[in-house]
Amino acid sequence: MNIIQFEHTQDQRAVGVVEHNVVKRVNAVTTVRDLALLAIENKNSLEQQIEALGFSDDQYNYQDLLENLKVLAPLDHPDTAHCFVSGTGLTHLGSASARDKMHQQNLNDEASVTDTMRMFQWGIEQGKPAEGLVGAQPEWFYKGDGSIVVRPGTDLPLPPFAEDGGEEPEIAGLYVIGPDCKPYRIGFALGNEYSDHIMERRNYLYLAHSKLRFCSYGPELRTGELPKHLVGTSRLRRGGEVIWEKEFLSGEDNMCHSLSNLEYHHFKYQQFLKPGDVHIHYFGTATLSFADGMQAQVGDEFEIEMKEFGRPLKNKLGLTQPELPIGSVITL
Incomplete structure (x- = not known):
């Protein structure tokens, strides 16, 4: 599974899974760090945690996100x-x-x-x-x-x-x-x-x-x-x-x-x-x-x-x- 962090149309952060040129937004988390800490707490792999959270109805064009510099480094810390x-x-x-x-x-x-x-x-x-x-x-x-x-x-x-x-x-x-x-x-x-x-x-x-x-x-x-x-x-x-x-x-x-x-x-x-x-x-x-x-x-x-x-x-x-x-x- 390939995962990204990105900013969507409201300039808010999101976590997405890449499938070809489509990015599916993961529910309930806005950073990969938060996703990882949730997976650790629940004794899940990252993929299992994503499956448990599911996806929103929003989907994004991956190429557009890249060209508009909306894709972030895939892991960071707020501090x-x-x-x-x-x-x-x-x-x-x-x-x-x-x-x-x-x-x-x-x-x-x-x-x-x-x-x-x-x-x-x-x-x-x-x-x-x-x-x-x-x-x-x-x-x-x-x-x-x-x-x-x-x-x-x-x-x-x-x-x-x-x-x-x-x-x-x-x-x-x-x-x-x-x-x-x-x-x-x-x-x-x-x-x-x-x-x-x-x-x-x-x-x-x-x-x-x-x-x-x-x-x-x-x-x-x-x-x-x-x-x-x-x-x-x-x-x-x-x-x-x-x-x-x-x-x-x-x-x-x-x-x-x-x-x-x-x-x-x-x-x-x-x-x-x-x-x-x-x-x-x-x-x-x-x-x-x-x-x-x-x-x-x-x-x-x-x-x-x-x-x-x-x-x-x-x-x-x-x-x-x-x-x-x-x-x-x-x-x-």
């Missing part, structure tokens, strides 16, 4: 400070190659092997432990809170201090923390993790800085388990023309870590288990236009597509944000 956006890197089997193109490492020279490559190798060796065992820790990063999330179709702002604004086509896990302080995965969504690759290339210790950017995910939340093998397409458009396009792979068959291992190493931290909080966790990628020598410009459009997730995720690289002047910190 953006309680939505945590994070991710893991070096999780996919081709990710070392993409990172190599960025950092120009010589993988055949043992003396030149970096911490990045060592961490990737740990994932290969210990990233998929047997059930009940703990595997290798992945690379982990924090992107921000819910205020950095832009809805599908809208711009990803380029900060004035940024050296690059490049796409990262990924799958994100979407979670709600239940009243029992346990994480509940409610589904998956396509994501554009969007980072500053030039900054990261300067020194891998700048990775944390390079990730503090806006992001987008959706438009649809896919319920259930993630297929083991997934094939998508990432595109970069300039002036309406595709200037770069490449296939990307995901799913556990194409990863050196299991999803359960990645989830364990995120939610083992008690500060991430506050009831009612929302988590968006990006699972990584092996495909970047930047690794192929591309650099996006303001006005370029990113498109990330995978048939299992319905409509593609599209966002343009937007104008810069206002810059905080040096010396703006005020002493009290």
Whole structure:
């Protein structure tokens, strides 16, 4: 089942189920978070809870909602400070190659092997432990809170201090923390993790800085388990023309870590288990236009597509944000 959050004609929020180009509005709830908390309370899956609530008589044209920018990110929190956006890197089997193109490492020279490559190798060796065992820790990063999330179709702002604004086509896990302080995965969504690759290339210790950017995910939340093998397409458009396009792979068959291992190493931290909080966790990628020598410009459009997730995720690289002047910190 593919689910969206959207604003309908009265600019009020709603939850809908997508069936081809028709969106059926779910009764009694206006947010996916509320739907998830209701499902947790009733010990239902998300799909079972939707079936129990039923649908209103209202139906909407999905394409119209997308074109009018009425589709929201498929999971959020009314207080953006309680939505945590994070991710893991070096999780996919081709990710070392993409990172190599960025950092120009010589993988055949043992003396030149970096911490990045060592961490990737740990994932290969210990990233998929047997059930009940703990595997290798992945690379982990924090992107921000819910205020950095832009809805599908809208711009990803380029900060004035940024050296690059490049796409990262990924799958994100979407979670709600239940009243029992346990994480509940409610589904998956396509994501554009969007980072500053030039900054990261300067020194891998700048990775944390390079990730503090806006992001987008959706438009649809896919319920259930993630297929083991997934094939998508990432595109970069300039002036309406595709200037770069490449296939990307995901799913556990194409990863050196299991999803359960990645989830364990995120939610083992008690500060991430506050009831009612929302988590968006990006699972990584092996495909970047930047690794192929591309650099996006303001006005370029990113498109990330995978048939299992319905409509593609599209966002343009937007104008810069206002810059905080040096010396703006005020002493009290």
